[in-house]
Amino acid sequence: MPAPQKKILFCLAGAFSFVCALGAAAAVGTQLWVRGSILCTTGALLVNASGPELEKFIGEIQYGLFHGQRVRQCGLGGRPFQFSFFPDLLKIIPASIHVSVILFCTVLIIFTLVGMGFFLYNAFGSPYETLHGPVGLYLWSFISCSCGCLIMILFSSEVKIHHLSEKIANFKEKTFTFKTHSERFADSFWIILACSLVHFLNALLIRLAGFEFPFSKPKDSGTATGAADLMY
Template identity: 55%
Template sequence: MPRRQKQLLFSVSGVLAFSCALTAAVVTGLPRWLRGTVLCRTGAELVNATGPELEQFLGELSCGLFHGQMVKQCGLGGRPSRFSFFPDLLGAVPAGLHVAVIFFCGVVVLFSSVASGFFFFNAFGRPYEMLQGPAGLYLWTFICCVSSFLVLVLFSCEVKLHRLSEQISNFKEENFVFQTFRDDYGCCFWLFFLVFLLHGLNVLLIRLVAVQFPFQQNKDVALSGGASDLMY
């Protein structure tokens, strides 16, 4: 592949990797990973609420990886409150799983930055073979892909299997029992999914750099043939 096209592809990959690092760093701290609706089951059962009456017992919850806020509805008006996972909710949520999500978010930020630097180094520098060359680009990008995938899977397990919104709602609640009515992933979750897709795209761009197109080979053969004719 011509050097300018190689520089262009690696530069695009470097920009994408840097964008992934910046996006992952920002969304990790935002409280928009989960939007949930929780039902005050105790209040709804007391008045046997159904249909439109049930809306008076539906509260809202939005949270991220570090903090969030919620409004509890038990038929007597909303009770807004804020919470943080550290150190308040460590005893209520699956702490190991939650810390693992944050850890892999940090891995994505770190190795996306590393991959971005190596993409630009391959575009404008003279990389060695080994980890500075294509093998290194595959390695750093593969680590980012796996880590971002694990973030999505582990957070989904925390929400669906461990009922994160329900555990948060019932934390230090003595008079009422809440249960999950609906859970929706927030924009931060889908931005992390985009990070995963962009790293997958970078893998394809690395592979594309190594492709030898037929018209380029023909052109090289024609040039070499002309040179040999001049020599003889």
């Protein structure tokens, strides 16, 4: 591929990486990772609520990696309540998984920026070492994509397997018991998925620029020719 087209592809990949870094940084700071509704089972059982009456006992919850908000509905109107994970909820949540999610988000942002720098370096500079050249670009893209996948896997397990929403809803509750009524991942979670897909796309752009994948085995015609020459 001609050099100008390679520069365009590398610049495009660098721009994608920069957008991903900004998106991931914005996603980490928001509380739009999970949205759902919580049912006050104690209040609903006391009045034997059903049908339209049950809506008076369904509140809302949304949270991110650091803070969130829930609206407590027990038949007497909504009561909003703000909460933060550090240090309030550390005793009731799987802290190791939650900290790992934050750690991998940080690694994702850092390596995305590193990848952006090396894409631009390959576009306008003269790379001379392995990690500065195409192999390095594959490496940064692979690490960033893997971090994004790990973030989604760990956070999904924290929410679904460890019932994070219910634990938050029942935090400091002594009279009423809450149960998750509905739950879905919100915008910030899908931003991380989009970042992972973009890093995979960057790897395809590197291949489109004419560079083989690191573990591919090109045909070594020189060895076969040399062996044939020794026979004569």
